[in-house]
Amino acid sequence: MLPDAAERRDGIVRTAAGVFAAHGYRRIVTPEFEDTALFERGVGEATDIVRKEMYTFADKGERLLTLRPEGTAPVCRAYVEHGLHKLPQPVKLWYHAPMFRYERPQSGRYREHYQLGVEALGSPEPTVDVEVIAVLDTIFAELGIGDLRLAVNSMGDRACRPAYVALLRDYLRGREQELCGDCRERLDLNPLRTFDCKVETCRAVLDEAPRIVDHLCDDCRGHFDRVLGLLASLGLQPQVDVRLVRGLDYYTRTTFEFSCDRLGAQSGVGGGGRYDGLVEQIGGPPTPGVGWGSGLERITLAMGEASPAPYRVDAYVACFDDARRDQALLLAERVRRECLRSVDLDLSGRSPKGQLKHASRLGAAVVVFVGLSELPADTVRVRLLGSGEELDVPADDVAAWLCRSLEEGS
Numbered sequence: 001m002l003p004d005a006a007e008r009r010d011g012i013v014r015t016a017a018g019v020f021a022a023h024g025y026r027r028i029v030t031p032e033f034e035d036t037a038l039f040e041r042g043v044g045e046a047t048d049i050v051r052k053e054m055y056t057f058a059d060k061g062e063r064l065l066t067l068r069p070e071g072t073a074p075v076c077r078a079y080v081e082h083g084l085h086k087l088p089q090p091v092k093l094w095y096h097a098p099m100f101r102y103e104r105p106q107s108g109r110y111r112e113h114y115q116l117g118v119e120a121l122g123s124p125e126p127t128v129d130v131e132v133i134a135v136l137d138t139i140f141a142e143l144g145i146g147d148l149r150l151a152v153n154s155m156g157d158r159a160c161r162p163a164y165v166a167l168l169r170d171y172l173r174g175r176e177q178e179l180c181g182d183c184r185e186r187l188d189l190n191p192l193r194t195f196d197c198k199v200e201t202c203r204a205v206l207d208e209a210p211r212i213v214d215h216l217c218d219d220c221r222g223h224f225d226r227v228l229g230l231l232a233s234l235g236l237q238p239q240v241d242v243r244l245v246r247g248l249d250y251y252t253r254t255t256f257e258f259s260c261d262r263l264g265a266q267s268g269v270g271g272g273g274r275y276d277g278l279v280e281q282i283g284g285p286p287t288p289g290v291g292w293g294s295g296l297e298r299i300t301l302a303m304g305e306a307s308p309a310p311y312r313v314d315a316y317v318a319c320f321d322d323a324r325r326d327q328a329l330l331l332a333e334r335v336r337r338e339c340l341r342s343v344d345l346d347l348s349g350r351s352p353k354g355q356l357k358h359a360s361r362l363g364a365a366v367v368v369f370v371g372l373s374e375l376p377a378d379t380v381r382v383r384l385l386g387s388g389e390e391l392d393v394p395a396d397d398v399a400a401w402l403c404r405s406l407e408e409g410s
Contacts, residue, residue, distance in 0.1 A: 004308035009114070009296055012143060012303075013096050016116050019139045023131065025094040025118055030074035032098065036064040042073035042282050044190065044249025053101040067100035071117045071293055072250070072275065073282065079121050080284035089122025099295075109266065110297060117272075119291035121279065126226040129254045129274055129290050130234070136258060136270050136292055137236060145260065145302045148269070151241035152231070152256045153213065154224040155192075157276065160217035161252075165191060167210050175205050195245045211242045220253055227254055250278040254290065260302045269302045270294025312363035314406050317345040318355040321371025328370045331380070331398065339403040360385070366405060368398060 001009065020027075036056050043049050055067040068074055075093055078084070084091050099115050118135055120128050133150070140148060156164060169191045176184060179194070183202050186193040195206060216224065231238040244255050257271030272292025279287035315335060319328040332345045344362055346355045359367050369381040380398050383390045384405075393401050 003311075005300075008300065008306065008308070012296060012299055013116070015142050016094075016096075016139050019135060019142060020094040020118065022138075023092070023135050025092040025120075025135070028075060028078060028093040028095055028119075030068070030071070030078055030095065030097070032100075033065045033067050034074055034077065036066040038073050038077055038282060039066055039069060042076065042250055042278055043070065047190075047193065047249055048196075049101065053103050055100050055102060068097070069099055069101050071095050071097060071099065071115055072119060072272075072289075072291055073278065075119045075291075076121070076275075076279045076282055076284070076287075076289065079287070080279060080282065085122065085279075085285055085287060090120045090128060091122055092118070092120045094118045099293075106266065109295070114296040115293045116270075116296060116299075117291060117293040119289060121287055121289040124276065124288040126223050126254075127230065129223075129227050130230040132272070132290055132292055133231065133236070133256055134234060136294060137234075139294075140258065140269070140299075140302075143299065143303055145269070145299070147262060148258050148260055148302075150231070150236050150238050150256065150258055151244050151271075152228065152238045152254065153241055153244035154216055154220055154253050155245065155251050155255055155273070156212055156216050156220050157252045160215060160220055161212075164210065164212050164215040167215065168192070168212075171209055172205070178202070178205050190249060192245050195243045206243065213240065213242055223253055250275040250281065252276045256292070258294075262304075263298070263301055269298045310363060312342075313344045314339075314341040314364065315343045315366040315368060315402055316355075316359035316362060316364035317343065317368045317370060318352065318359060319346060319370045320352045320373070324371040324377075327395070331368065331370060331395065335399045335402050338399045339406060341402070341406055366402060368402070370395075 039054060040050055049069050054069050057065060059065055075095065079091065095117050097115060098112055100112050102111060103109065105111060118132055120132055155161065169187060172179065172187055172191055172194060176187065179202050180197065180199045183194045183197050194202060197203065228238055244257060251273040253274040253276065255273035258269050259267040260269050261267055263269070270292055274290040276288040278289060279285065317328045317332040319325050328345055332343045335341065335343045346358065350358060356367070365385060367383045367385060369383070372381055375381060375392060378395050379392055380395050381390055381392050382398065382401065
């Protein structure tokens, strides 16, 4: 990633960090690789991520490790291992980290991609579902992303989903010859995964399949209705999408996704859902949870093209005497340390004229002249480029002077 793109990415993360803080989420950092079993148990062996997309290797101790393909299971592992379940619940966390998946690279989707995400662990309340969705919506609003659609669905829970899965499997068995090879394989592993298929014949079959929202138990129905009602009260206009099962097996009840039609067929810019059984599944106590992930590459595409902001410095130190270049370097470093301001200087042997052109290109507010023949060795001249005003200052005082001047001008 080149500097202009990196600066834009950093701006997105800063904006998101402000939104996270406003909602009471604190940052967590997990390792880039984990025991492979964590993802096999948590994400699900029937998922494409585990079956096809993980980067897995044996280390020198013959332990099977996997580069992190998603952020939720590692956060849940940390929640269990470090006793976060003993804190006041829910524990609200956010992360910004690289993820790794072996898949076909395409616009906004790469084998190494960066993801923002939140996880709220320890509360079953539908208000938590709504809050995490609101966090993502607020980030998109702060970044100026419009034309978004919010799709939601309910995946049921352990009380009602098994009966629905059996019903769906029976229906698909009756039309198995119309399904692609992958979907036939999914029939045994997890028939819900067939809803992810993009093959038109499979989609036609699934259009007539039983709908999970018609087979929810009373508790799941009540939960889903409250989520829909609260989202509508926030003005988010949720649309129920019965195909929305997401790509991971750990989801229960609420699933959701924001999409942007400007991005074409791969229109998703962020989504997630509730995963009330995941912590228990990886060895922790029964713990409800809900969260989301959003790829920074997808966010950047949804924001549209932007002209990079020009790189600017606060001050530039120009040296007019080659014998005093060391003094120019020391002065620049002193200002950097005392003011924590951006200061540049010539490190390429430019002529005095070339240095002034370089200072102008960098948009410096102040130029410090070191080594002018008409000045004593212990004195430098400063020029405010905006007004053209010049002032001679003792070299020992110039750092303090620049700090005051730049603070007044900011």
